[in-house]
Amino acid sequence: FIGKANCVTCHNGPRFTDNSFHNTGVPPVAGLPPDRGRIDAVHQVEADPFNCLGAYRDGDVAACGELRFMVKNAPQLIRAYKTPSLRGAATRPPYMHAGQFSSLDEVVAHYAKAAPSVEGVSEVHPLELSDRERAALVAFLKTLSE
Structure with missing residues (x-):
């Protein structure tokens, strides 16, 4: 270990x-839809209108550092x-x-x-x-x- x-x-x-x-x-x-892991998930989170930067957010944008600085297109994702x-x-x-x-x-x-x-x-x-x-x-x- x-x-x-x-x-x-x-x-x-x-x-x-x-x-x-x-x-x-x-x-x-086999038989499951393609799943590319984190690379697709970060784009889904970014597009969500309820995320902390979205139109329907309920919090302060200043508290949304993780989404603002999220790595989105790196090959390791x-x-x-x-x-x-x-x-x-x-x-x-x-x-x-x-x-x-x-x-x-x-x-x-x-x-x-x-x-x-x-x-x-x-x-x-x-x-x-x-x-x-x-x-x-x-x-x-x-x-x-x-």
Whole structure:
């Protein structure tokens, strides 16, 4: 988690999340509408007339720094999804943004392989973990649900 796998880069702090957005090369799900992640979401938020800069806002524009300074067109936003907390992860399958994986073993296998993203650039590099290390990582993740 902290060593070779380096999960702690994104899954850190008391909630085991950096609350940021990352492209981890997760494949799209057949039959679901295309989902380009953060890159599309920021434009939806910006276009919402009820956002803090919109015509129907109910707050002070000065308190809307996050929207005014939001990165909107950076390539790292393509297929980037918010890092989930790992607390209780074993009790919340399926995993990844659209339920691409049914078990923690499949999630760890995805990160071990680190397939390229179908769009944008994946931030994940193949994990060079032995079968024993992969099993230990899955076992550790399960302890976060106890």
